[in-house]
Amino acid sequence: MIYFIALAIIFLLAVIVIQIGKLSDLTARIKGEEEAQYATNRTQGTALFIYMIIFLIACIWSGWHYRNYMFGYGPLKSASEHGYDVDLLFNITLVLTGIIFIITHVLLFWYPLRYGGRKNQKKAYFFTDNSTLEFIWTGVPVVTLVYLIIHGLIIMNNMFPTLTEEDKYIEIEATGYQFAWDIRYPGQDGKLGNKDFRLIDPASNSLGIDWRDEASTDDIVLGGTDKIMLPKDSLVKVRITAKDVLHSFFLPHFRVKMDAVPGMPTSFIFRPVKTSKEFRDELKKYPEYQVPADPKEPDGQKRWESFEYELACAELCGKGHYSMRRVVEVVEREEFDAWLKAQKPFYVANVRGTANDPWAGKKLFPYEIAARREELKKEVDDYVSDITGSVSDIIILKNVFYETGAAELNSSLSKYELNTVAEIMRRYPTMKIELAGHTDNTGDATSNLELSKARANNVKEYLVSKGIDAARLTAKGYGQDQPIESNDTPEGRNKNRRTELRIISK
């Protein structure tokens, strides 16, 4: 029914319009075609002139009204260093084009009124060409444009500098995918590790970071909703990549935009110059930011309070294109450094010690060595200071490794753990310990027993070489007889292959 009514209304309107048209044709015929044309010239010429006035006023008024959304004015002043140049160029261009806009529009809409055909009017002026005029309106735009081109090129080439080691910049990485951004920080070494799309595993390695690259092991991957932290006044280089389709890394407040292209990392270099807090404080001055951020909650945060720098996607990437938001927060450098230090590298939190860890048994990281040293000392201290008898006298030496299938110590890895043991022995000069070797149940039990004895002896020899009295050390092999886990799984067997320290006397 509604459709029918709508159609009927449209049909009626059409009929009315056609009748108006017919009527005007008829009046023209009565007046005489020529007369009608003269009358039309007058009314349409006047209408165009009035339109021109209203239009130009509307343009200028709207520009004034929305000045706070324009570059370089009011609250949307650039938050990055190069943005000031961009805004300046924008405004210079605006003034130059604005002058042309007004001049041409005045002429365009005034001439029809001024030179509209009138009764008894002189004929048009036969004016075919004029080289001087053509020269002027070729020359003036050329000069203007040469200026705009040169100014633009200078700014642009400053925006895309070639960085050297001496430029102290922070490189972070943004990876777009349907429909979010992953952000990676380089960690303490300042280097982003390699990645490869073939290594991507949505569950454990969504960026495809190559953990075999040592630079990647301290990289920090931000959680899904964490703010992207940036330091104020530091040069930031964003490496921009994409996993699936094109995306575009757009930070409107920083005048930053660059496509994320699968297979071709791009980058953008900029220097944030205002912290989020400073930006909010500036917004406070504007009445339109004094209103509640959410109209439904009149007592909630004001707009300036809820302001955040935002990262958006600016290249159509599928049905969720409009939702790829991330918040960016700019803080002072010291705060940034503290924040970065507090972040746990992704590798440490999620990869170390799992089946995906290429460094398992091959490398100990300084933080692990330091932590393990403290841990081991504490375990011994706990036993020594314990009076209840509830603390176990057995301590597993986790970081003692042997060459595969042999009794020889992998001393480059094991030295840290054993040096700590030596340190403990010096600290408790009367302490006596037993060093116990254990294997899993693979292979022949007798040879396993021999192997475990040989390994325990090697540990003992190492400690002796570090100046510990051999009389305080007992080396024993237990073979496969004392498993602590099931031998049916690789993980269990891994745990059963171990070296233990047992404190015989304090």
Add this chain to the structure above:
Amino acid sequence: MANVTTIHEDDVLINEHGYNDHFHDHHHGDKYQTNFLTHYVFSMDHKMISKQFLITGMFWALIGAAFSVIFRLQLGFPEQSLAWIKPLLGKWIVIDPTTGVGTLMPEFYYALVTMHGTVIVFFVLTAGLSGTFSNLLIPLQVGARDMASPFMNMLSYWFFFAAGIVMFYSLFVSTGPFAGGWTAYPPLSALPQASSGSGTGMSLWLISLILFVISVVLGGTNYITTVLNLRTKGMTMWRLPLTVWAFFITAIVGLVSFPVLASGFFMLITDRSLGTSFFLSDIFISGQALDRVGGSPILYQHIFWFLGHPEVYIIILPAMGLVSEVMSVHARKPIFGYKAMVYSLGTIAFLSCIVWAHHMFASGINPLISNFFMTFTMIIAVPSSVKVFNWLTTLYRGNIRLNAPMLFALGFVTMFISGGLTGIFMASTPIDIQIHDTYFIIAHFHLVMGVAAFFGMFAGIYHWFPKMYGRFMNEAMGKMHFWGTMICAYGIFWPMHYLGMAGVPRRYYSFDAFESFKHFSEMNKFITIFAIAAFFFQLLFIINFFYSIWHGKKVKSKNPWGANTLEWTTPIHAGHGNWPGNLPIVHRWPYDYNKDEREFVPQHIPLQPGERSDGEH
């Protein structure tokens, strides 16, 4: 000048060609057009083909505009129920079972945006504009009986028609039409996993546009050949009306660039179907790393914009030609700086082919390359401003008739200025980095090549309608159409500049997620209301068009506007072959208006003794 002997134009025709069409003013059949099918459907008459292009273009314009109204409703009134449109869009409107509110699915929002662009750019403003007027005017204005190859000309239309059928069909496939933007950037367009529209919808889109490229190439070859070879006696290149110059240059640009697009599309097809990796590399999608490495999505962008940028000039140059002619006729004054106009058309066309990468400043291309493209892009402003000042000077001291075609010609110039000047912002790389893919660019290109081209097209339709159908379009309705369209066009696109400056990105289904973008709902409502109004004003045009075909005021004399070009020397209802007798002979350039006390002097009137010929020196 008192003793100048006035030569009546019919006298010349009678003297030189042995006929007076006053006695032949009725419809001629010929052996190629004996029945309904060959006359109205598979016609080889360029005039009939031009009407076919025009009406097909109007059909697509209506669809493209309707798409924009639907997605504007989503942007302006996101809370309002769209349940009423469910009968048309079916499953793409999801109705909340509890509240009954119908919501447009994002997938289909993007399909609407994509189809709006594709349809308007290719089917309406390329085929509908260039196809219509090149066909109508080239043979008539150069003094030819028809195109060089009428059969190829007919094929050109039917390939366009086939392209339309395939595209129309794609709107109804179950996975939806293509939804990756009219630029169809891979990998989004190459991988069906990336977007539901990139499946069957995209295959049909590619097939449709390849058919379309064939149409353009067939048409363009014909236009160039006709202009070069079939000019009547005396019609030197420097006596061609600016319309023909514009169509000629447009056809050359089209021939240079469209085949490149087709090759890009073939590469995309092989990427999609045959496992090649022209545009694909390092992709992990739908939980799977693709075995497709070594390609580059940027390569596609180069290929696409090698057409894509000339394409906007393929759209605007014919409109410029039409406006130049319409303006000169109705200002009763020669077009100012005829040769400068031709040279600026040529310069724009040449520059348009070497600036394509300015669409890619933010795509990761080398900044050194940006320098080059930025410089040349900026330079386009020079010939463009030459054209604008020449148009303004054409109005200066004219004797202007402000009827619908002239109003639209003026409207074209204002849109071209407003949109053109923002082009200087876009051309500058530093500024472009910020406003690229925001509403600023939407405002820019809609004004400069969307609305402006439509205005040029309307100027042409109102002006040449009497030639096409032997009747006038209704003036009052035409003026309402003009004022409504101009006010609405600015109402829609002017505020978008401010949205763009605030950083609001284009192609967003909703702005709610972003604190920075969500506070413009009033402005978005404003834009949507104007968009709906603009749509209804176009319905007014369509009513006027079809009403006038059968009921418009009849044309009584064969040259109702007092124009100089040759099409107005043909009978009111010209048959196949255009001139019943011999072809007219041309003696002068087409812009002798108000020369030597004569209001207009058509091109076939010989120079009087001692008369200076203008425009050709």
